[in-house]
Amino acid sequence: MSKCRSCGDAAVVDLPRHNANFCAEHLQQLCVRQVQRAIADHSMFETDARVLVAVSGGKDSLALWDMLVDLGYRADGLYIGLGIGEYSEESHRITSVFAEERGLTLHTVDLRQEHGFDIPTAARATRRVPCSACGLSKRHIFDRETIRLGYDVLATGHNLDDEAAVLLGNTIRWDVEYLTRQYPVLEAGHGFPRKVKPLVRLTEREMAAWCVVRGIDYVVEECPMAIGNRHSGYKETLNQLDERSPGTKASFYLGFLDRMVPVLRTGPDRQGAPESCPTCGAPSSSSDTACSFCRLEATASSHEPVPVRMVLNRSARRAFDAQWGEEEA
C-alpha cells in the first residue's frame, strides 16, 4: 500500500513530479497551497475582491470555483451556453447543480438565445476552426460580462498543462509577441477586465484528482469539437516527456515564468485596443469596422443552424456517436 508523504495514511494518488503519494486530505492541502502561492506571487487579487469565475462544467473551472469559495473569496460563476448539442446541455446541468448545491451565484449567457448562433454554426458559417470561433466568442462575452456586472477580476481555470501546451506552441513558432504576453495576469485595459489564472501551478491530473476527492461531479468527456486538436497534441507530447522525466512539464512552464518572462517583458501587460467597435462598443482595432465578435455574429446568425456532428472530423464523430448517440445525424 502506498502511503501519504505527509501523514503515512493510505495514499489515493501518486504525483511523480513531487516524487510522492498523497492521501485525500494532503492532496487538497497541496492544491490549496499552490493556488494561494499563485495568487500571492502574481498579486492576482485582494481578499475582498469580487471575482467572476468562468465556468464550463469541466474539472478545472469547477475546482477553481470550489477552491476560491473555500478560501473565503467572494466568487461567482459565469457560464456560456455554446450550443454544442448534448455536450453543452450536460455542461449546463452540471454547472447549475454545482452552484445550487452550494448556494452560489451563477450568471448564464446563451449564445443562441442572445446572439442568434451557436458554435457549430459559427464554425461552418465562417469556415473557422471550431475552437477558434469558440475562443473568440467566450473571450468577448467573459470580458463584457465581467465589466457589465461590476466584478474586479475574471478568473479562468487554465492549469499548468494548458499553459505549458500554449508555451510549447508559441516556442515552436517562436511567436515572440505571444511569448511576451503569456503570463498568469493580464492587467485591465481599455474595455478589458483584469484576468487571472490561479491554477497555473497545478496540473490537469491534480485538478481531476481534486474533483474526485471532493466529490465534484464534472463533465469528464472532452468537448467533441476539441478532440484531436493541436493543443491536445502538445499536451500529449509534454506528458510523454513527463513520463520519462517527471517534472519536465512543470519545469518548462514555471521556469519560463521565473527566468524568461523577466527577459521578455519590460512592464505590466496591459490589454488594449485603440478604438471601439461601432456596433457593440467593445475594444477594436478600428472604429470604422465591427469587432471580430460582431463580424462572427453577423455571419453566423444568418446561417441555418448546423448540427454538431456535421462539423466533426471522422475520429471525433466516432467518439461523439459513442458518447452521445447519433440522434443528430
Next chain:
Amino acid sequence: MIVRLRQPRREVEMAGGRAAHAVLHDLGLSREGHLIIRNGTLVPSDTMLEEGDIVEIRPVISGG
C-alpha cells in the same frame, strides 16, 4: 476485472493481479494523462488491481 474507458466510452475485460500502471501501459495510455478509480475510489498507479475489481481509467486531458 472490468476496465471502463472513455473517449469513446467502452468496457474491456482484463486479467487481474497486475499493477494499475501496468494496465495503463498495456492499453497505451500515459499515467500523467489518467486517474485510476478502483471500485469507486481513487487509487495510486502502483495499486494492485484484482479479479472482480471494476476499474475506471479516467482521462484528464481537455483540449479547450
